[in-house]
Amino acid sequence: MSYIVDSFIQNSALKSADLEHRRKINFNIGKYNAVVPQGKLQFENIELARERAKNIKWRAIETLDQQLETFELQFSKRGGKVIWAENSEQAIEEILNICKERNCKTLVKSKSMVTEEIHLNKALTDHQIESIETDLGEYIQQLDGEAPYHIVTPAMHKSKEDVAKLFTEKLGTPPDLSPEALTLVAREILRKKYVEAEVGVTGANFIISDIGGIAITENEGNARLSCSFPKTHIVVVGIEKVIPTMADLGLFWPLLSTFGTGQKVTVYNTIVTGPRQPNELDGPTEMFVILLDNGRTNILQDPKQRESLYCIRCGACLNACPVYKNIGGHSYGTTYSGPIGSVITPNLKGMEDFKHLSFASSLCGNCTEVCAVKINLHELLLDNRHQSVEEGNYSFTEKMAWKGWKLANMHRKIINLATAKTKNKYVNKLFTSWTKTRGELHFSEKTFNQLWKEQRTK
Numbered sequence: 001m002s003y004i005v006d007s008f009i010q011n012s013a014l015k016s017a018d019l020e021h022r023r024k025i026n027f028n029i030g031k032y033n034a035v036v037p038q039g040k041l042q043f044e045n046i047e048l049a050r051e052r053a054k055n056i057k058w059r060a061i062e063t064l065d066q067q068l069e070t071f072e073l074q075f076s077k078r079g080g081k082v083i084w085a086e087n088s089e090q091a092i093e094e095i096l097n098i099c100k101e102r103n104c105k106t107l108v109k110s111k112s113m114v115t116e117e118i119h120l121n122k123a124l125t126d127h128q129i130e131s132i133e134t135d136l137g138e139y140i141q142q143l144d145g146e147a148p149y150h151i152v153t154p155a156m157h158k159s160k161e162d163v164a165k166l167f168t169e170k171l172g173t174p175p176d177l178s179p180e181a182l183t184l185v186a187r188e189i190l191r192k193k194y195v196e197a198e199v200g201v202t203g204a205n206f207i208i209s210d211i212g213g214i215a216i217t218e219n220e221g222n223a224r225l226s227c228s229f230p231k232t233h234i235v236v237v238g239i240e241k242v243i244p245t246m247a248d249l250g251l252f253w254p255l256l257s258t259f260g261t262g263q264k265v266t267v268y269n270t271i272v273t274g275p276r277q278p279n280e281l282d283g284p285t286e287m288f289v290i291l292l293d294n295g296r297t298n299i300l301q302d303p304k305q306r307e308s309l310y311c312i313r314c315g316a317c318l319n320a321c322p323v324y325k326n327i328g329g330h331s332y333g334t335t336y337s338g339p340i341g342s343v344i345t346p347n348l349k350g351m352e353d354f355k356h357l358s359f360a361s362s363l364c365g366n367c368t369e370v371c372a373v374k375i376n377l378h379e380l381l382l383d384n385r386h387q388s389v390e391e392g393n394y395s396f397t398e399k400m401a402w403k404g405w406k407l408a409n410m411h412r413k414i415i416n417l418a419t420a421k422t423k424n425k426y427v428n429k430l431f432t433s434w435t436k437t438r439g440e441l442h443f444s445e446k447t448f449n450q451l452w453k454e455q456r457t458k
Helices: 003-017 019-040 046-062 064-077 088-101 113-117 120-126 136-143 160-171 179-196 222-226 246-261 296-300 305-310 316-320 338-349 366-370 377-390 396-409 412-417 420-430 448-457
Strands: 081-085 106-109 130-133 199-202 206-208 213-218 232-238 268-272 286-292
Touching: 003 019, 019 246, 019 316, 046 064, 046 246, 046 305, 064 081, 064 206, 081 088, 088 120, 088 199, 088 232, 088 286, 106 120, 106 179, 106 222, 113 120, 113 232, 120 130, 130 136, 136 160, 136 179, 160 179, 179 222, 199 222, 206 246, 213 222, 213 246, 222 268, 246 268, 296 305, 296 338, 305 338, 305 377, 316 338, 316 366, 338 366, 338 377, 366 377, 396 412, 412 448
Parallel strands: 081 286, 106 130, 106 199, 199 232, 232 286
Antiparallel strands: 206 213, 213 268
């Protein structure tokens, strides 16, 4: 068993047994579940909205090369610069070069999962550049030295008491501050950083092809400040975030906010089409957009898995997943957790090391049911399992066990021949990896087939 798998199993066991952890998660997800139905009321036909969004993303992904080239052309016309990064190493190198040329000492950064994916903060710190997370949840996680716990709400696993204690330890604040007071403390610290920073980094919720712009949706305004105060603005975004037209935002912005937080629309919605123009009074003097592949074209070339690139990172599948709600985000050991993470991570980082994520699922289909763009997540999880077997990512013991299972289940006489005692012993004693984390199985004395025959002969 690899270290990655062993770590996942150990962390999952610890978190699922931590009742306080589960209480916090279910409390926060419960609040989410209470408001999402209200947000959905803004749609006359929510199923039609989801279907249309899926069709738009289908068109965007099927013509991805054309969409990205159109974006680059339009964005470049306004003085912006597009950088194509094949992997995280190339993206980091480009960002460090930009920072070095501008003698950057302080960098402000808005919430961005793709920068977590490439481990940008670590790279900047290693090169003596102060990188400040300006989203409150991300700032809390940065103070605690933790990665984001959730795609949308990075500090979901922390209570207000946890945050107050953290601020006391790291910032010296009184231990009894209210959430509002804690927010004001963070605001005072972060506002100074916006002015000091030479470079601002943001992600992008969407790449708008036809106008050559990026769209950002948020509730705090920190992304807007991060991309307007510093003289240099860098956008790091996955190539799959493209949508064909600006008009598509009329559907995607409310869809993302409803499925992400239960809101009709988030507080701040921004479209950025380039650096400051001659007739404009504010904004950065230069702007770079780094289009990141980092394994996404591996997914693109797979006709089945390609559908996972439709994801708009609303986080709805995480909130609906019974596995995520019990083991939490950090147990996955990856940037993207929950069902969507279990689908894309094996394809982004290698099936051999991460196939276990696709098996860590109940296959209840709830993730598919709640997906904003109707991705068939549970089917893609099954496809990952099939692919891992096709690639030979299984042990000899597992192979022989399934051969035995198949032999028995293909022959009714074998099943009826074995007694319940024999079956119990075979399953519970031989398959120790099953009973290690589950209760023992107890077979009935007679099979359904035997009971059926007895009833028919009476």
